[in-house]
Amino acid sequence: xxxxxxxxxxxxxxxxxxxxxxxxxxxxxxxxxxxxxxxxxxxxxxxxxxxxxxxxxxxxxxxxxxxxxxxxxxxxxxxxxxxxxxxxxxxxxxxxxxxxxxxxxxxxxxxxxxxxxxxxxxxxxxxxxxxxxxxxxxxxxxxxxxxxxxxxxxxxxxxxxxxxxxxxxxxxxxxxxxxxxxxxxxxxxxxxxxxxxxxxxxxxxxxxxxxxxxxxxxxxxx
Ligand code: DC
Numbered sequence: 001x002x003x004x005x006x007x008x009x010x011x012x013x014x015x016x017x018x019x020x021x022x023x024x025x026x027x028x029x030x031x032x033x034x035x036x037x038x039x040x041x042x043x044x045x046x047x048x049x050x051x052x053x054x055x056x057x058x059x060x061x062x063x064x065x066x067x068x069x070x071x072x073x074x075x076x077x078x079x080x081x082x083x084x085x086x087x088x089x090x091x092x093x094x095x096x097x098x099x100x101x102x103x104x105x106x107x108x109x110x111x112x113x114x115x116x117x118x119x120x121x122x123x124x125x126x127x128x129x130x131x132x133x134x135x136x137x138x139x140x141x142x143x144x145x146x147x148x149x150x151x152x153x154x155x156x157x158x159x160x161x162x163x164x165x166x167x168x169x170x171x172x173x174x175x176x177x178x179x180x181x182x183x184x185x186x187x188x189x190x191x192x193x194x195x196x197x198x199x200x201x202x203x204x205x206x207x208x209x210x211x212x213x214x215x216x217x218x219x220x221x222x
Pocket of ligand 1: 012034035036038039098099102131132133134135179183
C-alpha cells in the first residue's frame with residue numbers, strides 16, 4: 001500500500017507550518033517540519049562553538065549531531081542527541097544563523113537523506129505532510145500534491161511579529177528579506193517553486209481557508 005505525500009514549500013511567514021499541521025490532522029497523516037531539522041543542526045553547532053563563517057568547518061562537523069524527529073502533528077518536536085530543542089531552535093540566535101548552516105551541501109545531503117527515510121517510514125501508515133523549501137523540487141519530487149505558499153511581505157511580517165515577543169513589523173520585514181535572499185540565492189537546493197506545484201497566495205485567507213484549499217487540491221489530485 002502506498003501512502004500520500006503532500007509537499008508544502010514557501011518562505012517563512014507564508015503560513016506553511018500551521019497549514020501543514022492542520023492538513024495532516026484532517027487527513028490522519030504524519031507531519032514533518034524540515035526547517036526544524038536545519039534549525040536543530042544550527043543549534044548544535046552554536047552550542048559547540050563551530051565557526052559558522054567557515055563552510056568547511058560546518059561540513060566537517062555536520063555528521064556529528066543525532067536528530068530525532070516527532071512526526072505527530074499534535075506534538076511535533078525535535079531532539080538533538082536526546083535533548084529536546086523544540087523551544088531553543090525558535091530563538092533569534094538560531095534564526096539568524098540557520099541560513100549559513102542550511103547553505104552547506106554536506107548538511108543538506110545528510111538531512112535530505114533523513115527526510116526521505118522519514119517519508120518512506122510514513123507510507124505504510126497513510127503518508128505525510130512535509131513542509132520546507134525544497135520538498136517538491138528535491139526531497140520528494142514525485143509527491144502527488146505540491147503546494148507553494150506565498151504571502152505579501154506585510155502579511156508575513158505581521159504573522160511572525162504576532163508569534164514572537166519584543167519585535168516590530170519593520171524589524172521582521174528586514175529580517176525576512178535577508179533570510180529570503182540567502183535561502184533563494186544559495187547554490188544548493190535554493191527555495192524555488194517546483195514546475196508542477198500549485199501556488200497559493202495566503203495573504204487574504206485565514207488558516208481554515210488555507211487548510212480547506214489544500215484539502216481541495218489533495219482531493220483533486222488523488
Ligand atoms: O521554515 P523555517 O523558517 O523554520 O526554516 C529555517 C531555515 O532552514 C530557513 O531559513 C531555510 C532552511 N530550510 C531549508 O534550507 N530547507 C528546508 N527544506 C527547510 C528549511
